[in-house]
Amino acid sequence: MTELSPELFWLAVTTTMTALLWLPYISNWILEKGLIASIWDPIEYDHTQAKAAWARRMLKAHENAAENLAVFAPLVLILHVLGISTPATVAACFVYFVARLVHVVVFTFAIPALRVISFLVGFGAQMVLAWAILGGG
Structure with a gap:
């Protein structure tokens, strides 16, 4: 079995965070519309x-997180x-996670x-990682 490198660890944590970002804004949608209407109404289903403005912004933050x-x-x-795997690539992966978490908030x-x-x-x-791959460090 392959050992989980620090870079892969931060990728897993970042991916998990991104996977969970829908929960607050969809929960808000359910609270606004009610459970049945939020999952069943074919006319007004548009989360x-x-x-709530925060929920619309969080949806956009989630989309941006997935894109990145x-x-x-x-x-x-x-x-x-x-x-x-270098100290720079490990640090870049950690910094990426923190930056994306801050970005969502x-x-x-x-x-x-x-x-x-x-x-x-x-x-x-991301550019630190690309630089390491392309032979820059």
């Missing part, structure tokens, strides 16, 4: 139109296949400056 996971995950898997609570900063920090972490 993207929640009354599609970049982060292959980078980590390529590192693993190539046998690359500040996006949900409408703190735009921190949202942009956390996004850019996550992007920077």
Whole structure:
């Protein structure tokens, strides 16, 4: 059995976080519409139109997290296949997780400056991984 590298650990934690992000905004949808209407009403089923602004923002944060996971995950898997693990790649994976967690929170609570900063920090972490793969470090 292959050992779980630190990079794979942070990928698993990040993927799990992303997988769970739907729970708050869908729970809000159920509270707003009622259980039966939220799962059965074929006319008004549109959880993207929640009354609560935070829920709409969290949905967008979840979409953004999934989109960025599609970049982060292959980078980590390529590192693993190539046998690359350095202090920089481990740190980048940890930083990516923290940046994405912060991004969800500040996006949900409408703190735009921190949202942009956390996004850019996550992007920077992805670029550290890409640089390691492409022979830069």
